[in-house]
Amino acid sequence: MENLIPCRFHVEVEEVLKSEGLRATKQRLEIWDELSSSDKHRDIETILLDLQNKKINVSRATLYRTIDVFVKHSLLKKITLDSGKFLYEHNKKTITPKHDHIVCEDCGEIFEFYDNSISSIEKKIADDLNLKVTKRVHQLSGSCKDDKCSHAKN
Amino acid sequence: MENLIPCRFHVEVEEVLKSEGLRATKQRLEIWDELSSSDKHRDIETILLDLQNKKINVSRATLYRTIDVFVKHSLLKKITLDSGKFLYEHNKKTITPKHDHIVCEDCGEIFEFYDNSISSIEKKIADDLNLKVTKRVHQLSGSCKDDKCSHAKN
DNA sequence: CTGAGTGCAAAAGATTTGCAGGCAC
DNA sequence: GTGCCTGCAAATCTTTTGCACTCAG
DSSP states (O other): OTTSOOOOTHHHHHHHHHHHTTOOOOHHHHHHHHHOOOOOOBBBHHHHHHHTTTTTTOOHHHHHHHHHHHHHSSEEEEOOOOOOEEEEEEEOOOTTTTOEEETEEEEEEEEEEOOHHHHHHHHHHHHHTTTEEEEEEEEEEEESSSOOOSSSOO | OOOOOOOHHHHHHHHHHHHHHHHOHHHHHHHHHHHOOOOOOBBBHHOOOHHHHOOOOOHHHHHHHHHHHHHHHHHHEEOOTTTSSEEEOOOOOSSSSSSSSEEEEEEEEOOEEOHHHHHHHHHHHHHEEEEEEEEEEEEEEESSSSSOSSSSSO
């Protein structure tokens, strides 16, 4: 663990791990460093590759196990695609407080959006059923109105 | 096919099949009869069991293949759960034109809701990105505010 | 008739699990 | 030291595919 680059987010992760009675292992912190260092939306396979490219070896099983914990504690946001695949993004609340996603079908780009009145409407719907919203998914897909897609693919 | 109970929805299904260059086989119509006869939200496994209980034998492979076609043509609505599992419900437009879902975490009951202003907001968000909404998912989960869940589980 | 459709079983993917060895505390 | 954690490989689970036989048109 002494080789890890100090990271201001380790404190938060370590608290989450402790709260679950889990140890702050090298692998868990390395996974968090990787995930928190990018705003990309990635699937398990891509995250694993990105780790390997940095010569960080973490097994697939450990990655699955660790990501579950992070999602449970909202360190990560899990995006469920219509295909049943999952993408993950870190959830630094200070940067993008709360948002949903819209995917461009043409270029695959994922944009984030947030609208306050949608939350109000959702709350009202739940209230009418005597429910308190605990989880929400709101995802859109769209096709580009131009002949050729105008979103720059980097 | 002569043993099939006549069903007013067969016309629509046969049109969809024809439009895809597919034949109106016994299996495809039986699957549609089963799906259109209930308002339940079911996964593949449950649908298969429900068919078997009615002594209708359709292979899992055929069910998957057929459901894909129905979803593509909006005869069925596919609900993607957070776990990555899928549920299907028939899409009789004349009954519930367009709706989303909210699941009670306590009893598993799925309620439908629809709010017109959400559509408007979605449209605006897409417009701003030069996108036309082609697909949308909006699902909520909630916990019951009562001590014990007040939704009757049938 | 004849090619599209079906059932079966095998394959493919994604995720989970059991277990022996390793490491955080 | 001790028991939690990891990596590996095997097991699971869901969905897809190849192929020989069947049937709708």
